[in-house]
Amino acid sequence: MKLSTKGRYGLKMMIDLAIHSEKEMVSIKSISERQGISENYLEQIIALLKKAKLVESARGSKGGYSLVKPPEEVSVGEILRALEGNLSPVDCTSLNDGHKCEEADLCVTKNVWRKISDSINEVVDNIPLSELMDEQIKAEDTYKGEFQ
Amino acid sequence: MKLSTKGRYGLKMMIDLAIHSEKEMVSIKSISERQGISENYLEQIIALLKKAKLVESARGSKGGYSLVKPPEEVSVGEILRALEGNLSPVDCTSLNDGHKCEEADLCVTKNVWRKISDSINEVVDNIPLSELMDEQIKAEDTYKGEFQ
DNA sequence: TCATATCCTACTTGTTAAGTAGGAATTGGG
């Protein structure tokens, strides 16, 4: 019942982009240095975010990545689902209409999974990326202040 | 972000016990037959439930397992935490007071993880085992009815 | 004393997470 590093690192990348990509494209290299995560791995993760149309890229010199939408219009839910797939605790299919489970009519636990799934989505869909961006900026200021 | 089979099978076992263990001890073998899961594996799972004092056992002939408390007094939350550990999406420690993360003061995502964790626990702590037991009995009756 | 149980723990097997590695393609600036 744990998020993978894709989810954790990917959300951090999005916060990083929210802070730094307003003026110019942000390179993987610079994110890697700030976050302390390998460039190669970040590449793979940001590819998921690009596929979900949450970030856009430019190749070549002066290239890099930036957010497609302003941070106010991106929810943590969109980001995590792009990185982790659905946020349901099981892939039983009566929940998401994939294949079918022949015991579906007899399965009472699926109601539990659905309630969990709904509550997770409810939470993350109501946190805008801008909220985390603001907290991050504030945290960095406070931290810096302590050593002045 | 998925529950393991321990969580899924274990909850099914608890429902099975709620239905069948009122009069007499229930053997692993009978649960295995009803649920279609191997005896050896169920043994390992029920050991977790026993350690959490949710079930008790009797050895030897006529032995087996039964619930410690009536199903009304056991929540799905207790059961899932016994089987899966905490239901937090990350094991970052500012959430559960274990070791410490030196970036804790700078970490804004931990607030997201905490909100998710809280909402999951809120949901599962408010579903009593008796509710699933009742639904299961009802589902079996309906199902049987369709073929009469 | 035996059939039926739990109890205990070592082993196996396949999958996945979490990266590493390295080359191809693109592009702005000198």
Next chain:
DNA sequence: CCCAATTCCTACTTAACAAGTAGGATATGA
């Protein structure tokens, strides 16, 4: 035009873990 900086792509590696299997030791009611 060329080069340095960048994204893009994908194959490979490694370790951990999930999901069981296996089998013997121990206990107990009839």
